[in-house]
Structures are given as structure tokens and as C-alpha cells.
Amino acid sequence: MKRILVTGGSGFLGSHFCERLLNEGNEVISLDNYFTGEKRNIVHLMDNPYFEVVRHDVTMPFFIEVDEIYNLACPASPVHYQYNPIKTVKTSVMGAINMLGLAKRIKARILQASTSEVYGDPEVHPQKENYWGHVNPIGKRSCYDEGKRVAETLFVNYHEQNNVRIKIARIFNTYGPRMHPHDGRVVSNFIVQALKGENITVYGNGEQTRSFQYVDDLIEGVIRLMNSREDFLGPVNIGNPGEFTIMELAEKVINMTGSKSKIIFEPLPEDDPLQRKPDISLAKEELKWEPKIPLDEGLKKTITYFDNLLSNS
Ligand code: NAD
Ligand code: UDP
Numbered sequence: 514m515k516r517i518l519v520t521g522g523s524g525f526l527g528s529h530f531c532e533r534l535l536n537e538g539n540e541v542i543s544l545d546n547y548f549t550g551e552k553r554n555i556v557h558l559m560d561n562p563y564f565e566v567v568r569h570d571v572t573m574p575f576f577i578e579v580d581e582i583y584n585l586a587c588p589a590s591p592v593h594y595q596y597n598p599i600k601t602v603k604t605s606v607m608g609a610i611n612m613l614g615l616a617k618r619i620k621a622r623i624l625q626a627s628t629s630e631v632y633g634d635p636e637v638h639p640q641k642e643n644y645w646g647h648v649n650p651i652g653k654r655s656c657y658d659e660g661k662r663v664a665e666t667l668f669v670n671y672h673e674q675n676n677v678r679i680k681i682a683r684i685f686n687t688y689g690p691r692m693h694p695h696d697g698r699v700v701s702n703f704i705v706q707a708l709k710g711e712n713i714t715v716y717g718n719g720e721q722t723r724s725f726q727y728v729d730d731l732i733e734g735v736i737r738l739m740n741s742r743e744d745f746l747g748p749v750n751i752g753n754p755g756e757f758t759i760m761e762l763a764e765k766v767i768n769m770t771g772s773k774s775k776i777i778f779e780p781l782p783e784d785d786p787l788q789r790k791p792d793i794s795l796a797k798e799e800l801k802w803e804p805k806i807p808l809d810e811g812l813k814k815t816i817t818y819f820d821n822l823l824s825n826s
Contacts, residue, residue: 669681
């Protein structure tokens with residue numbers, strides 16, 4: 514049994530990590546300030562005596578004895594990370610410093626939930642880990658993108674200077690049950706709009722692409738990375754290479770929900786990347802991992818989740 518700290522443990526991804534790590538027989542501590550996370554996501558785990566919940570902000574130091582740290586604390590949806598951009602930078606940067614300092618002191622393995630956003634609006638397609646990215650340092654998305662880029666820098670620096678045992682996962686767009694219904698991300702927005710019969714809001718002309726990964730695939734890939742050989746640090750792309758336009762996604766959601774919703778067009782947000790698709794050859798080779806759940810199957814499960822959520826609220 515390992516003792517594992519999950520920062521951002523009550524968020525969308527964090528709650529799935531807590532659940533999976535507990536099911537594997539570990540002791541798990543969720544640390545969260547509940548900015549975008551919710552107790553609802555972890556309430557079903559609370560009866561487990563090997564699960565602990567801490568309300569704390571990662572921008573402040575925190576001390577605990579654990580074997581592993583999954584550092585996920587950070588709002589991930591553009592609406593939320595742009596709400597207080599200075600706090601977003603602090604969460605990524607000071608959060609990384611505090612968690613890396615802890616990992617150094619207690620000699621824990623620490624994994625950073627980085628993002629495909631480090632590639633910005635990419636000029637290389639698909640994106641490989643050796644692409645340095647195309648990020649606007651002063652745009653609306655920069656608090657998140659640059660914060661995550663500095664966090665990667667800190668992880669590598671703590672490893673090289675202090676021998677901290679690090680892993681870096683670059684996560685591509687992930688969706689599934691427990692996404693916040695109002696967090697503004699495209700999959701949750703479209704499903705909630707379709708189920709309520711509201712207009713489906715496509716930003717821009719809908720020709721921009723994303724590659725959508727179902728949450729279970731992500732969890733498997735990231736846990737394999739945490740347990741990979743000591744000298745494999747990443748960064749490694751964890752994503753589904755299936756690439757869809759936003760218009761294709763809108764049409765799929767309408768068909769799958771049988772909704773009468775109409776598609777409407779709204780302005781494209783500033784610096785919205787035109788395309789995104791991971792090259793996952795490194796993950797395949799090093800982690801023997803690739804995603805298994807196609808978009809239609811994952812959307813079906815996610816639609817069922819939101820349908821239940823909306824009928825019970
Ligand atoms: P989320 O917003 O659901 O979860 C983030 C969690 O972190 C929330 O529970 C929130 O309350 C908590 N948090 C935020 N600021 C905090 C702070 N200062 N102190 C303590 N807790 C704080 O988002 P998610 O989709 O679950 O993303 C989790 C991580 O994965 C994030 O770091 C995100 O950048 C990364 N990621 C997610 C995706 C994706 O598609 N979901 C893609 C790339 C990277
Ligand atoms: N998007 C959209 N309608 C929405 C929400 C998002 O057309 O209601 C678009 C958004 O402009 C972007 C894509 O969908 O091109 C993915 O957006 P999301 O916020 O989910 O993730 P990110 O842009 O961070 O990849």
C-alpha cells in the first residue's frame with residue numbers, strides 16, 4: 514500500500530484519480546481549495562477509511578508524509594482560469610514550488626499534470642514532445658499556458674538540481690463524467706445545451722480541431738507514467754489522436770442525444786488554437802499505452818452522466 518497525495522483531488526480528473534488509486538489498495542489524500550472542484554465528486558469515497566480530504570490552497574506550503582504526489586491543482590477550463598489570471602499563475606507556479614519542495618524533503622515521486630496548451634496555437638501538426646510551442650505570452654490564455662510551462666521548467670530544475678523524482682504528463686483535451694456542467698468546456702457545454710434543448714454555441718466557424726480523450730484512458734496512461742522506470746521523466750503526451758472539428762462534435766452530440774437544439778455561431782475567443790492532435794508514439798513505446806475508448810462510446814457514457822445529473826437537480 515502506498516500513501517498518495519492528489520492535489521486538485523475534488524476536481525474532474527482528480528476525483529477519478531482518487532477513486533482509481535483507492536481501488537488499487539492505496540491510501541489517498543485529496544487536497545483541494547474547491548475553486549472548481551466539488552465535494553459531490555468525491556462524496557462516494559468518503560466512507561473509505563483509507564481516504565482523507567484536506568481543504569488547502571497549493572499556493573501555501575503544505576507538509577505531509579507520502580510516497581507519491583499527483584499535482585493536478587489548477588483550474589483547467591478557459592472560463593475558470595481567466596476569471597482570476599494572477600491566481601492561475603500563482604496556482605501553477607507557487608503550487609509547483611510548494612509541491613516540489615515537499616517532494617524533495619520527503620523523497621516522494623511527483624507527477625505534474627501539464628497540458629497540450631504548452632504547444633499554444635501549434636505550427637507543427639500533430640504535436641510531438643520535442644516541439645517547443647507557439648504561445649502568446651501576454652494573451653488571454655497565457656496565465657494558464659505560461660504558468661504550466663514554468664511549472665514544467667521547475668519540475669526539470671528540481672530534478673537536475675535536487676534529484677527530485679519527477680514525471681511530466683502533457684494531457685490533451687479530456688472529457689467524461691464529473692466535468693463541471695457549467696465550466697464552459699466544449700464537450701460539457703454541448704451535451705448540457707443539447708439535453709436542455711438550448712442552442713449549441715459553436716465559437717468561430719467550427720472548423721478548429723481538437724482530439725478528445727475519454728477520462729478512463731487518461732487515468733490509465735498517467736498512472737502508467739507515474740509507475741514507469743525511474744529515469745523516464747517525460748514530458749509525454751497523453752491524448753487520443755482521433756481529431757474532430759468542433760462542428761463535427763456539435764453534430765455528433767445532437768444526433769446522439771436526439772436533441773432539437775440548433776447550432777448557432779459565436780465569436781472565436783482570443784488565441785483559440787486552430788488545431789490540436791497528439792503524436793503518442795512516445796507513450797506507446799515507453800508506457801505501452803494507447804487510448805482504447807472511441808469518441809462515440811465515451812460521449813455515450815458522458816451523456817448518460819449529464820442526463821442523470823440534470824434530472825436530479
Ligand atoms: P478541474 O477544474 O475540474 O480540477 C482542478 C481542481 O484543482 C479543482 O478541484 C480545483 O478546486 C482545484 N484547485 C484549483 N486551484 C487550486 C489551488 N490554488 N489550491 C488547491 N486546489 C486548487 O480541472 P481538471 O480537468 O480536473 O484538470 C485537472 C488538472 O489536469 C489541471 O492541472 C489541468 O491543468 C490538467 N489538465 C486537464 C485537461 C483536461 O482536458 N481536463 C487537459 C490538460 C491538462
Ligand atoms: N468551443 C465552442 N463552443 C463552446 C465551448 C468551446 O465552440 O461552447 C470551442 C472553443 O472555442 C475551442 C474548442 O471548442 O475551439 C475547445 O474548447 P475548450 O474550452 O473545451 O478547450 P481548449 O480550447 O482549452 O482546448
